[in-house]
Amino acid sequence: MAGLKAAVIGCGAIAQNCHLLGYQKSKACDLIAAVDPCEARRKEAEKIFGVPRTYSTAEALFENEQPDVVSICTPNRFHAAQAILALEHGCHVLCEKPLCLTLADARRIQKARDKAGTIFMTAFTHRLFRGNITAKKILDKGEIGKPFMIRVRFAHEGPQPGWAMSDWFYNPDLAGGGAMLDMGIHAIDLAHYYIGPITSISATIKTLVKKIRVEDNAVLLLEFEQNCLGYIEVGWTSKPGFAGVEIYGTEGTIIFDYLKGLSVLRGKTSPDGTVKTSWRVADKHPTQGGWEVEIDYFLRHVRKGIQPEASLEAGIQGLAVALAAYKSAQTGKRVKI
Ligand SMILES: NC(=O)c1ccc[n+]([C@@H]2O[C@H](COP(=O)([O-])OP(=O)(O)OC[C@H]3O[C@@H](n4cnc5c(N)ncnc54)[C@H](O)[C@@H]3O)[C@@H](O)[C@H]2O)c1
Structure with a gap:
């Protein structure tokens, strides 16, 4: 066991080109689970990236797993609710851009991050x-x-x-x-x-x-x-x-x-x-x-307990x-x- 347990929500293009790939390669974490409503994407996560368990909803992920770090790689509309869910489960979060769709949601994410006291990165590659x-x-x-x-x-x-x-x-x-x-x-x-x-x-x-x-x-x-x-x-x-x-x-x-x-x-x-x-x-x-180094960059900040420059606040500002x-x-x- 390498230490951190990682999960990815959304297994489409950016997950496959950056997040699933990055966690799979990283020696600092084990990629334990992934989520996608589409069966073909779940199968790809399992076959190409060796993900042991996959789920069709983020809720099912958290009912069954306790990841330390979570990447949100879903269509923009879902970022806020899924980031908050991950934070409520005490996770460090790497959220794809744009952070979310409204400033009210951005503040809700900020409140959840402050309560969790975890690391949050916006994927400003x-x-x-x-x-x-x-x-x-x-x-x-x-x-x-x-x-x-x-x-x-x-x-x-x-x-x-x-x-x-x-x-x-x-x-x-x-x-x-x-x-x-x-x-x-x-x-x-x-x-x-x-x-x-x-x-x-x-x-x-x-x-x-x-x-x-x-x-x-x-x-x-x-x-x-x-x-x-x-x-x-x-x-x-x-x-x-x-x-x-x-x-x-x-x-x-x-x-x-x-x-x-x-x-x-x-x-x-x-x-x-x-x-x-x-x-x-x-x-x-x-x-x-860029994508090649993004997961290592995020995990380095998680291990050191330092918020990255590509922070939640940078996501809100953008x-x-x-x-x-x-x-x-x-x-x-x-x-x-
Ligand atoms: N940082 C970058 O350079 C970069 C590049 C491309 C995309 N992105 C961002 O990544 C995110 C995803 O884009 P993409 O290009 O991978 O799109 P995509 O369509 O290839 O992948 C999205 C995946 O999310 C899944 N999905 C849909 N609803 C879901 C839900 N409720 N829960 C879990 N999974 C769900 C879809 O089935 C699909 O597999 C977007 O926010 C996009 O802006 C960032």
Whole structure:
């Protein structure tokens, strides 16, 4: 017995690519059980990941097992109730993003976490890419001076077909939103990670291409507590294009292009058009990390008894901005956070 007992609720794409895989590989825990209402997913959990016991509901899991750590990998609508159930059973929780769908539910999770006194992580995977960790260190050391602008773009062709193993992503009741909530929440979290609190937002959120009931594209304009602006573009309709983060500072620029690498640019562009630039590759393997390291990162924090940076509070902060973006898009007004 390795110590911690782990269980996974929801055995679809993210569970199989990150959570079930991570717990199966980890020497710090035993993967004792998993939950999914779909029999095919339960069989996969058993056959591919060697899960000894599976259940069709979270309630049945807790009636029969006493896990120490639980991952919530279900459609967004179920996160709040399942996270609270796990906390009420004294578990440490790794909850997929978005944390939940309302701030009232977020506060209920917070209350349950405070009562349980356990570790809670929101699955903000992008914080765990080497490129973002390196870029944050470069920013904090002052290599690009004071940041005044951040741009984050995350876009792909959408969760279905190709990714999700069930059809909830395009169902507003289960998902709570579309590309803005799914991809935008990662981008908003990175904006917080790099620059700090966002004070106001205006957003345009549209369904431009897909025949679906949730949005497939969004553009957000951000103002930060520190003197900095930001813009975020996310979408579910993009053939390959730029994906990543650019941070512009008074002394230079950080560009983390997820396809091409992480670079720091310094130099001078003169009004006559002459450009003198020094270009430094800051990390040769910036997209290492992410899902590969997420479970170890979570378990390390559980063992040490320290709340991770990708905390419950980070999940709440991200959700508050995402909800404000929807409000802005609906009202056509800038929304204070
Ligand atoms: N961190 C990341 O990078 C990342 C990437 C993809 C998805 N996600 C998040 O992971 C979550 C799941 O997404 P996915 O892509 O794995 O979807 P998916 O459709 O592939 O898997 C969801 C699974 O949950 C199961 N399920 C549905 N209702 C359930 C319930 N009440 N109890 C238990 N299981 C239930 C479904 O049968 C399905 O197997 C979402 O919140 C999504 O936003 C995060």
